[in-house]
Amino acid sequence: MKIGELARLTGTNVETIRYYERDGLLPIPARSDGNYRIYGDAHVQRLSFIRRCRSLDMTLEEIRVLQHFKESPQENCADVNRLLDLHIGHVAQRMQELQELEMQLKDLRERCGETRDAAHCGILEGLSQAIVPSGKTASHVQGTHWHAANPNSAKGIQGNQV
Amino acid sequence: MKIGELARLTGTNVETIRYYERDGLLPIPARSDGNYRIYGDAHVQRLSFIRRCRSLDMTLEEIRVLQHFKESPQENCADVNRLLDLHIGHVAQRMQELQELEMQLKDLRERCGETRDAAHCGILEGLSQAIVPSGKTASHVQGTHWHAANPNSAKGIQGNQV
DNA sequence: TAGAAACCCTTGAGTAGCTACAGAGTCAAG
DNA sequence: CTTGACTCTGTAGCTACTCAAGGGTTTCTA
Numbered sequence: 560m561k562i563g564e565l566a567r568l569t570g571t572n573v574e575t576i577r578y579y580e581r582d583g584l585l586p587i588p589a590r591s592d593g594n595y596r597i598y599g600d601a602h603v604q605r606l607s608f609i610r611r612c613r614s615l616d617m618t619l620e621e622i623r624v625l626q627h628f629k630e631s632p633q634e635n636c637a638d639v640n641r642l643l644d645l646h647i648g649h650v651a652q653r654m655q656e657l658q659e660l661e662m663q664l665k666d667l668r669e670r671c672g673e674t675r676d677a678a679h680c681g682i683l684e685g686l687s688q689a690i691v692p693s694g695k696t697a698s699h700v701q702g703t704h705w706h707a708a709n710p711n712s713a714k715g716i717q718g719n720q721v
Numbered sequence: 722m723k724i725g726e727l728a729r730l731t732g733t734n735v736e737t738i739r740y741y742e743r744d745g746l747l748p749i750p751a752r753s754d755g756n757y758r759i760y761g762d763a764h765v766q767r768l769s770f771i772r773r774c775r776s777l778d779m780t781l782e783e784i785r786v787l788q789h790f791k792e793s794p795q796e797n798c799a800d801v802n803r804l805l806d807l808h809i810g811h812v813a814q815r816m817q818e819l820q821e822l823e824m825q826l827k828d829l830r831e832r833c834g835e836t837r838d839a840a841h842c843g844i845l846e847g848l849s850q851a852i853v854p855s856g857k858t859a860s861h862v863q864g865t866h867w868h869a870a871n872p873n874s875a876k877g878i879q880g881n882q883v
Numbered sequence: 884t885a886g887a888a889a890c891c892c893t894t895g896a897g898t899a900g901c902t903a904c905a906g907a908g909t910c911a912a913g
Numbered sequence: 914c915t916t917g918a919c920t921c922t923g924t925a926g927c928t929a930c931t932c933a934a935g936g937g938t939t940t941c942t943a
Contacts (some may be wrong), residue, residue, distance in 0.1 A: 563919065573920085574902060582900090593909045595920060610810045615829075616822055619900075628842070636842035640833055643844060647826045654819045657812055660778055667777075671802055680790070680798035725890065735891085744929090755938045757906060781929070868928060 561591075565598045569606045576606065584609055584619060584626070617646060723753075727760045731768045739766065746771055746781060746788070781810060 566573045582704075585605060588596045608629075612622045617670040621642060628639050671680050728735045742758075747767060750758045770791075774784045783804060785828045790801050798862040 561920075567813060572902075575900085577921095578901060593908095593920080595909075613900090615826060636833060637846070639842055639844050640830070643826065643830050647830065649817055650823050650826060654816060656821070657816045657819070661809065661812050661816070663777060664805065664812060668802070668805050671797065680801055696832065723891075734931075737929085738890095740930060753938095755891080774930090820915075 562596050562598070565602060565606065569610055572604060573611055582619060582621065597601055599685060601653050615646075616650065622630070623645065722760050727764060727768065730765055731772055733772055741768070741771060744781060746784065747838050777808075778812065783808065793849070808858060 560568075562573050562576055564622075565571070566576060576585065580587060585602065588598050588602060591597050608626070609622055610627065617625075624642060625639065628636060722730075722737055724735050725734070728738060738747065742749060747764065750760050750764060753759050767788075770788070771784055774787065779787075786804060787801065790798060829844055832846065835840050
């Protein structure tokens with residue numbers, strides 16, 4: 560099959576597939592006479608694996624490690640467990656951070672329940688206050704926003720986009 | 722004061738200050754004879770405001786809007802409320818997504834409680850399954866990982882880094 | 884007063900994980 | 914033979930920074 564069909568089958572953007580190839584996550588496919596990429600079932604499996612991992616918010620690095628384990632079946636899978644435990648830890652940590660954040664934001668929001676002019680807005684006043692260093696520990700956890708280039712990431716893969 | 726002192730006072734990286742200037746968030750400061758940036762109290766206030774907003778995970782765009790409101794005190798602050806409500810919504814949504822994610826990950830983790838070889842690892846099997854489209858809606862919310870360039874972001878501003 | 888250390892400058896590139904576009908080629912249907 | 918859908922490569926863009934190279938300036942110390 561050509562790249563478009565692979566994209567449809569796996570609910571992946573065509574550009575993303577080429578990106579994975581460049582990144583070494585997908586093996587380089589055969590080419591047709593007209594220089595089109597030709598994929599088979601193995602590619603569908605492999606890409607589905609990647610997308611499933613991505614829908615679980617794993618990094619491409621983590622996925623690379625998992626792929627390595629898939630390809631060396633004799634190895635012990637304790638490392639797979641460890642990787643997953645770490646990942647679960649990250650998610651839990653990010654949730655806790657977001658909970659704190661929500662509290663702070665709601666606190667701030669209550670400073671300005673009614674509508675007045677910006678000169679006396681409690682929210683703006685609150686934001687102008689000194690910075691309170693929070694005791695949060697270092698983690699590789701992302702922020703809240705994602706209007707970046709990929710509206711698809713971090714929200715699961717939602718069916719085939721036609 | 723010079724940029725280093727401003728950085729210490731606000732717990733901001735020097736490069737970040739210059740970045741904010743380039744980005745139009747901080748007004749262009751005066752220069753000394755030796756071409757050094759010279760800052761005053763107003764800059765400290767302004768930068769503190771930005772960093773406080775960032776510690777609440779707001780985007781630079783959102784901060785820009787808030788700054789606009791600060792500078793036009795006659796305007797009604799209903800828009801400030803609206804912006805904050807939206808932001809709170811984003812955070813809440815991301816938390817929900819992470820909760821789902823955690824459930825899925827723990828589910829996956831239970832498939833391989835004991836240590837066996839990777840050929841029979843329940844986790845790898847689970848990850849190889851077909852993609853289940855989740856009904857998540859589009860949002861600009863980021864993922865779980867952040868080993869990117871800024872170990873400081875999304876975890877509050879923790880005191881002055883010497 | 885010389886030299887070293889600490890600070891500052893600009894410019895450009897890199898980070899994750901894509902997305903989007905330009906400008907070209909390929910292929911099947913009508 | 915043309916139209917349109919598809920594909921190709923290469924490059925630039927997105928967030929919010931961070932880092933490094935290769936210089937200049939200031940300040941402290943001997």
